[in-house]
Amino acid sequence: MSETLTRREWLAASLSLPAIAAEPRAWNRPVPLGRTGLKVTPLAMTPVGAHGAGLMLRAVDLGINYFNAFALYYDESEFPAVRAALKTVRQRIVLGGGSGETTQEGLLSEIDKKLRILGTDYIDLWYLAAPESITDEMLEAMTIAKQTGRIRACVVSTHKFAAMAPRVIEARNTVDALMVACNFATWDGGTWAGASADIARVRQAGIGIVAMKAMLGGLKFVMEDRRAWAESLTTEAKRQAALAAALRWILQNDQVDTSPITMTSLDHLERNVKAAAMAFNEADKKLLAVELERISPYYCRMCQRCEASCRNGLPVSDLQRFLLYADGYGNLRAGREGFSQLPAHLRAVRCEDCAGCTVRCPNGVRVRERVMRAQAVLA
Ligand code: SF4
Ligand code: SF4
Structure with missing residues (x-):
């Protein structure tokens, strides 16, 4: 670290951000997702809450075309509304779904169940949700699901990117995209050094990149210890400004094809669309550097560098x-x-x-x- 730099300036400099593009990519202009043949908007949505279906319809009006349906099949009372909403927009959207099943029988039965719940003939992106490993049986299930028209493409979501990436590349004939925790804190500014290079390698294999945890859980951290809790406090206005900057950061990162953001209300959706309409800028960069410093004691970047170092074996x-x-x-x-x-x-x-x-x-x-x-x- 240069002796002339303050800690904050050093953090700002080390927050390794892609150069601010003169012409930022539009949040609502669909881009190809790897070799899937599907085009997804950089800003995508995981609709959550009692009115998820209505939220999805409003988002389609505003220009979002990719939706993760994970939360839409939890509340049985919402199924008719979900099916009705999907009926009107199905041909215009890319739909994601998935489960943590790992057997061939379990996976195919889960896909059929989700198709029934959603009232659709196919799911575009099927997620193998955070598996410990990708077995040949899982790949076989994905191949059958594609051949029978139940799904279009397969995505692996993982919290252990470094360990999973080589297997995903090996299985690229079946796995079409990878979902990985990606935000301003996990990128190269953190000590997950080489995140961008690792992601670039995956992309070179023709595999699309979907970001999760882009908003770092809404930047809300609670500590048991009152002193630490007081330190972690920030005003709501500052939190919203940092969230808007975090959103712009992920949207301007063209190593990431799309980021399904969890949204819970119309207000939440409109706030995000408004934030996305602005280009990532120098003020955002500075704000995120300050935020990175604030959250460092609380936010685990899932870099796995402490793997197996707890004396009691805790993950x-x-x-x-x-x-x-x-x-x-x-x-x-x-x-x-x-x-x-x-x-x-x-x-x-x-x-x-x-x-x-x-x-x-x-x-x-x-x-x-x-x-x-x-x-x-x-x-
Ligand atoms: S706690 Fe472990 S996984 Fe989390 S950021 Fe620190 S080293 Fe990485
Ligand atoms: S149990 Fe593991 S994580 Fe907890 S204090 Fe001991 S070494 Fe640390």
Whole structure:
């Protein structure tokens, strides 16, 4: 670090951002997603909440063409509205769906179930949701689903990008796109050094890139410890400004084809569209550098660099992700579900009983505090 730079200036400089393009790509101009033959708008949507179907219709009017339906098949009372909404726009949109099934029988049966719920003949992008590995059986199921016209393309979503990328490249005849946590904090400004180079390699293999966690769980972090909580506070206006900048950052990053943003209301949708209409600019860059500094003790970038370093074998990155579902997205059920799937002996470990934390996070995350909060909220 240059001696003449302050810490903040250094952070701003190290926030490795693609050059600000003279002509930014439009958020609503569809771009090809790898070799899928599908074109998706850079700004996409995961509609969530009681009126997800209506939200989707309004988003189509505003110019969004790609929708992840994951939340649309949870509330049975909404199924008729979802089917009616889809009927009117199905030919104009790209529809994503998926599940965590891993057997051939389970996957094909899940696809058929989702087709029934959504009232459609095919799903464009089927997500293999966060599998530990991609087996030949899963690939075979995807091939059958494509050949029988149930799906158009297959996407693998992963929280372990570095470990999964080589297998995805190997399976590129079947896997068409990769969904990866991607935002201003995980990019090369974090110590996931080489994220952009790794993503470029995947793209060179003809595989599309879909970003998840683009909005970092709404930049909401809660700490058990009151001192840390006070430090993490920011005003709502500042949070909204940082979210708008984070959105513009992901949209101007042409290494990423599309980013389905979780949206819960018309107000939320319109705020995002308004933010997307502006080009990413120098003020955004500075704002994100400040935000990166603020969130560093709380935000796990899922870089896996601390893998296997907890003396008690805790998957500290997964635990922080489950906590993000609860604190960031307000989805306690998803957080608890993730926690409940850990082996019993890991669910029983408590950081407060630990002799001393052996996890050293190069990104400055206060791992022990974060994991303690995850255990308090999710156990
Ligand atoms: S705790 Fe730190 S090192 Fe571990 S995955 Fe998260 S950001 Fe990376
Ligand atoms: S304090 Fe928690 S995260 Fe750290 S080594 Fe101990 S059990 Fe693992």
